Amino acid sequence: MSASSPDFILEAVDIEKSFGATSVLRRADLRIARGEIHALLGGNGAGKSTLIRILCGLLRRDGGTLRVDGQEEASPNAIAVVFQELALLPHMTVAENIYLPHRHRGLERVRAAERREEARAALAQIDETLAREALDTPVAEIDLHQRQLVEIARALSSGARLLLLDEPTANLTFAESERLFSILRRLASRGIATLIVSHRMNEIRAVADVCTILRDGRTVVNRQPLTELSDAAIVEAMGQKGAMRAETAHAAIRATAGTTVSIEGPGLSVTLPPGSVLGLAGAPGGPSRLIDTLIGANTDLHWRIAMDGALRHFAVPAEAVRQGVGYVSGDRAEKGLLVTLPILDNVVAAARIAGRRWFAGRREARVTQDALERLAIKAGSIDDSPLTLSGGTQQKLLLARWLERIPRLLVLEEPTRGVDIGTKREIYAIIRDMAARGAVVVWWSTEFSELTEICDRIVAFDLRGTVSGVIEAGNISEVALARATGMAA
Amino acid sequence: SSGTAEAKKLTVAYIAPSLDISYWQWVAYGAKTKAAELGMDYIEMDSHNSPVDQMTNVRTAITRGVDAIVMGPVSSTSTPPVLRLLKEKNIPIAFTGIGPQPGETDYTSAVTANNYEAGKAEGSFVCALAKERGGSQVGMLSLPQDRENAQKYLKGAKESFAADGCELVQVLQTKGLTVREAVDQANDLLTAHPDVKAIYGMYDEAATGAAKVLQTRGLVGKIGVATADGSPTTVKLLRDGVIQGLFLQEAGGQGIEAVQQVHNALTGAAVTKDLPLAEPLVTSKDIDSAAAQAKLKRVYPPAAGLY
Amino acid sequence: MTDTIAGAHRDADSYHAPRRASLGVRLLRSYRTEIAIAVAIILIELVVSLWSPQALSYGNIANIAQASAPLILMSLGVFLVIATSGIDLSVGSTFSLTGMIAGLALSGGMAWPLACFVALGVGLVVGAINGGLVTFVGLAPFVVTLITFAVGGSLAFVVTDGHSIAILDPDFWRLNGGELVPGLANYVLFCIVAVAALEFALRKLVLGRWIYAIGSNDKAARLLGIPVWAVRFGVYAASGLFASFASLISLSYISNSEATSGANMMLQAIAACVIGGASLFGGTGSAIGAMLGAVMITVIQNGVNLIGINSFWQGSVTGLVILIAVLIDRLTKMRA
């Protein structure tokens, strides 16, 4: 009945979409063959998430044709999606979040015990511990990293023939990503296709066969095998020429003025002179407790923080902020964005507090525009809601908070989650520049390449969350990190 | 003077404290009927039990150019500013149900029921009901005691109980003035005080609720009930012997008299400054008497139910 | 039935069967607030019985059951709406209007079962209007149901021009007082059945989980393919129906319809849900909690009357008792 080749499980041609006056997709094409792992690439705001939402029927397209399995109307169970801004039900348990969305009729019984076992099995494939310990925990009580795993488990257990994964690895550790990829490969061998969005180049190469690249809503590379494309060509196609990794390793930063921060705790005692960038590596449990203490969110008495020799004990984040501690989290929905306030307020919120300002002034518009411009943040206007921004762009917004007023201690928790390759480079440069001006930076990331590139010292935490070693400047490598964190490749 | 009335049709506004309550609806009915009879235009407004709304209503009435006001005030103490304003505008005002603050003189007429006397009379009657039934404990289902009429009823009743040797064991007030609440309270009253032999109802819904409870508990006749006001429901309950006495308060009659008084004031006829209407007792024996029936027609309109 | 793609591969020795807490512990944990409120209710009764020993008599407990039945039924409907993070302010007006319509139908000579069906239509219509405006037009639930509250309350007066109606049908009392199950009065039966059925649906049926899912995060629920619109529309319709049914139960007992009969009930019903553990932001609470909340409100009222506390003090006593109950709940939550 249709002219489409039966080899394609999904064919999208000339898809168009605009939000009001801004056109987001302009004749985007995407074809996914059965059993292939297909990378969808593009810079922040290129339209990837928008396209995915159109593919799974959540958003109406303005133009173009879409066929799933040769049909205009996708059968309801055909597609499973991992959403970039996680779609989870906070009051419900992990198990229920995994099994509830499967298509049911309302008057059916839930058969919780059975379903729970299915959910456990799905989750156990990527994280045994989580599956064992958190299955009956409400999602509100687990952290972003674990939520991401839950969201993935949900897609894996859905029985769908096409998986659309929008940055599923954005905050997974290397080992977890690897486990996900091996599952995807196994699925592929059974004819199940995956579309995966990622900003991590080495991952893309590791898992995907072909790629489609979007740029400003247009398909600029259509179904090319990845083997035929060099990194440079990919980055070029995305429109991010300068994004290639700097060849020369950066010299250690010497800041002339600033605060010395020292951190003491179980198995660790480091002194961070102004300008140092300390990396935290490993499964999130350990680092998050240190980070919460540093920013005053949830003080862990095992950790002792001193600034310029004076012991600091922050009971609430407000105290930390007043002492010049800045914080950016990759959990933007929970810990970052003020969604009902315009972009402007989101950007200047931190400076207002650190600067003890009383007035939300006229100057702020200028400051906001400067900050957005420096991070190349695409937005209609600074009076728009941050919800009109793409995921990576929202993340940049949170970083923009600390551009105006450089903190004494900047605590970063997966700060480049979802940020595109080109912008990551800019962010590294900006952070390094802040360090050069005297800031001390503490940076947790699941992406080892990021840590090796920017940090001059890295604290490794093992899987139980205890410090397993400090790796000094000369010895930093991804292999060393993998070994120290117990997350060997 | 009838010439001027024809030249410019007079308008009277009736401002009720709350038209949610049937009593004030019936006052409105009386006022409206009388206004029509006198050839006056009639408008009505609701103060929703709020003195602020009441004041606003008065001002709105003035804006609409009314010639006279009939008002059931939210409370006596809420009347002075109203009276000041109306005096300034030279607009006659008659009160219904609730009179002005003591000491005020700048009103045309106050058509009230003598709640204190009625309370006393009902108190004696209820006490007698209890005694007939071999007890001396009585309970009361009251209007909310922030109302002056409720306070007066209670005062009168307490005096009678004291004088006649009855013990008022509990006073419960219904907030929403609904039968539903009164039923719950009557149940609680009888649970807490099983020896109560008569119930003093201060308004129709209270007695209706009490009657309902007696019917479901099979206590009809064993516990006496009397109430003030009078409604089709309580009249029927009286006829059925579930309640024993009604102290009729002329709701409609108050409206009729009040309109008559302001009309008198406008047309230069004599006015009666204080016009308390009696609250006669009616029992099942005399409910069908001509006097009682005539009285009843000044209580509620035919549309409300049978007499 | 779902052949889970990617069968789980596990090392035999590294695999530990997932620990699921025992049923008892799970019930205790998920009904923590409900248990706290139930304990509070019992404590209240015991305290009251110090003053008034009849408090624990069969008669008084029957009184409490009778008095709380309409509020329980109404609260159940309101709870469904609150669980989806909505609000229904119109239930009190629906209660009143239903009573008036039923009264008119009955005094017009209609057979009482038929009149009941007609009157339930009031709740269905009001609920459908609420649901439609909230779901399809996208207006805020507070505004929509405030409007139907105002309109419904006004129509309750309009239909009879404010007159109340005495119900004379000699059999209508059977709806409330009859015994479909011998030995169990209908008003108790209806409450038990409604609470049990709802609690079952909310915990064990997919539909019930959807209701919590929508209240938990309606955007995510939509992304997950839950028919958010239909469910949301449904809970408003159900709330209207419950309010109407509550009204009929009450009417059948009181046999007198008044235009103001439901006026105070809206706030009580919402309070019942919240006391019973529901959050106005949705996603939490239970039908049992809503019922216990309603019972607690009635029990306090009853206790205050039995003790003979001056009615001006009743609000204070009620407030403080509720405060103590929620503080107990709060403290046990901190412990847990």
Add this chain to the structure above:
Amino acid sequence: MTDTIAGAHRDADSYHAPRRASLGVRLLRSYRTEIAIAVAIILIELVVSLWSPQALSYGNIANIAQASAPLILMSLGVFLVIATSGIDLSVGSTFSLTGMIAGLALSGGMAWPLACFVALGVGLVVGAINGGLVTFVGLAPFVVTLITFAVGGSLAFVVTDGHSIAILDPDFWRLNGGELVPGLANYVLFCIVAVAALEFALRKLVLGRWIYAIGSNDKAARLLGIPVWAVRFGVYAASGLFASFASLISLSYISNSEATSGANMMLQAIAACVIGGASLFGGTGSAIGAMLGAVMITVIQNGVNLIGINSFWQGSVTGLVILIAVLIDRLTKMRA
């Protein structure tokens, strides 16, 4: 100043810095609901004036201003709470209780300015209790303020045993009717000053932005270093103060304190905020919106009385007019 930071590597042509719309457009956009409601108010007045030409007279507009002043002041306080995603059900009771306390103080011979201060203490105490229980104990705002609503309403009766008080102080009217600014009655002045000051604070002071931030995402607000507890406590205290002040303004006008005087106002005040664009989930709305919502409620009331609509129909008319207003708002939002 920013030139030292590493320059961005990007195609110059693909990136455009976000623009800022002109002030006019920005105001139009951020006050869209407010403008819609203002237009609706004008339309209502015009429609009413078809029946009753006096609607647009100076006298009637002064009536409306006088009648709406207390509700406006109360709504402003409630709005602050709602903006932080809280709710304050206690304001009506605070209004009543303040009136009674002020009445007692005045009839006890206290000088009126002093009596006003004492009475404002009522609002401060109730607000502090609300704020304390919500902020420091962590109870749900709905429950806490429901409790203070019940207790406050009860105390309003208790303090005078239910008797209302006539205020005889010959000068107390000055609070409402005096002219601190010649030619402008105080009640108008206070409303204008309060709305302007709050709107300024909410838009231009960091404190005001914090209020929205807390309503928007209180966890993120805390991590940003916003003193969430202090601000939250503050808005409840402010709400209590505004309710008390509203009561004094009203009392000074009608010189009569009544234990039930605020009973209807809580729902009206919340409605005013919501009609004016506030969401009960917090983070949105404006002081101007709350004011316009309050004015709209008063204007409908006034219009219904001027036209002479049967009072039983008033609720229906009020409901439908509000429905039309919010539908207009909704439609313009869809367009935008």
